[in-house]
Amino acid sequence: MSDETLIKVEGVSKKFCRDLKKSLWYGMKDLGNELFGRRHSGNGALRPDEFWAVDDVSFELKRGECLGLIGRNGAGKTTLLRMLNGLIKPDKGRIEMRGRVGALIALGAGFNPILTGRENIYVNASALGMTKRETDEKIEEIIDFSEIPQFIDAPVQSYSSGMQVRLGFSIATAIKPDILLLDEVLAVGDVAFRTKCYRRVDELRELSAVIFVSHDMGSIARVSGTVMRLDSGVVASKGIPDKIIGEMETGLRHQHAHGRNVNQCDDRIKKFNISPPFFEVAQRNEFRIQVNIETRTPIDGIQIWISIQDFAGNHVAECVLDQRSFNNVLITGENLWEVVFDMLPLRVGEYSWQVTLVDLCGRILAVSRNEVHVSVVGTGISAHVAPCTLPIKNITALF
Ligand SMILES: Nc1ncnc2c1ncn2[C@@H]1O[C@H](COP(=O)(O)OP(=O)(O)OP(=O)(O)O)[C@@H](O)[C@H]1O
DSSP states (O other), X not given: OOSOEEEEEEEEEEEEXXXXXXXXXXXXXXXXXXXXXXXXXXXXXOOTTEEEEEXXXXXXXXXXXXXXXXXXXXXXXXXXXXXXXXXXXXSEEEEEEOSOEEEEOSTTTTOOTTSBHHHHHHHHHHHTXXXXXXXXXXXXXXXXXXXXXXXXXXXXXGSOHHHHHHHHHHHHHHTOOSEEEEOGGGGGSXXXXXXXXXXXXXXXXXXXXXXXXXXXXXXXXXXXXXXXXXXTTEXXXXXXXXXXXXXXXXXXXXXXXXXXXXXXXXXXXXXEEEEOSEEEEETTOOEEEEEEEEESSOBSOEEEEEEEEETTSXXXXXXXXXXTTSOOOBOXXXXXXXXXXXXXXXXXXXXXXXXXXEEXXXXXXXXXXXXXXXXXXXXXXXXXXXXXXXXEEEEEEOO
């Protein structure tokens, strides 16, 4: 690790407005005041319906350091990354970034959908300060790493979410950035690609300052030297990974023990349950789970990501339920599906499931982590080599 500070954040805050009409009105007023050189309340007190999404956050990061950013949905992690990447302006405070910044924040962000993958590589690389010659030298490496050479001359709008993540990550890291910002969006990639990405982050960590946002505590603990937990925009705690992750998990267990729904994240989601919470299944036998989502408003298009981890926290199996598998529209109130899997192609042992509810833009609506446990029983002779995809037999809407 060097002594060179690459990221310096001092008292940074960002506010948003919950009401769209008011938000537009405030925005126009602030713009008018700025044009006429008048002070505006953009950096002052909150106006009706406004709230601090990020509130007085300060930290520094040196080359060679990796900061893991954790917190429940809506804690302000992405907003902080977007400010660091210059996509939005803080209302208060100061951000200093030194060197080239590689970032993978929102799904599809930074891509022009009508341009091909190859054209987007050139556009992005030039925005990151690379010359055409430098990009020419790197382009094969970028395409190779993304593993999508057969689609590279197709428009990005035809790419799946996973393909966009592959290309975005390959570009962001191929430029050998001084600063690398990685949001949860990496989770969209499949297990094998994610593993490859973590390996590359390990390599880059020596040379860059890395900020890594994730809900996957195993990955956070593996990659980060320090972890910072945000809670309602405020830095709730910061320190070594084990301590901060432990605190967060204890908090979640406490809420659970006191009857609150730990999985509730986005305001629109009232309940997100997977049942049964524990089940035993014989190797290679069919098994079924129920997914129950209660919403306050309709949500047009969701995906459900299921990821299974073994006792050591390694991802061993996963699958995505999207519009190809079921009618993925949520109605107001109760939505209940039964999902039948053909078999669980895993070795005998104990596993936990992480089930994540995601909207069509890859934004996480709710996470059910380590709430569902499965015990695989059988002869012990296995089975599929992990990681593997869970074979879905069918999904039925129960109501
Ligand atoms: N453009 C916006 N306008 C209004 N509110 C916003 C906007 N962007 C984010 N928010 C709100 O700011 C808060 C922080 O959001 P942010 O996306 O930073 O959280 P997060 O910790 O990254 O959550 P997640 O884990 O779900 O990605 C949330 O309440 C969110 O609804």
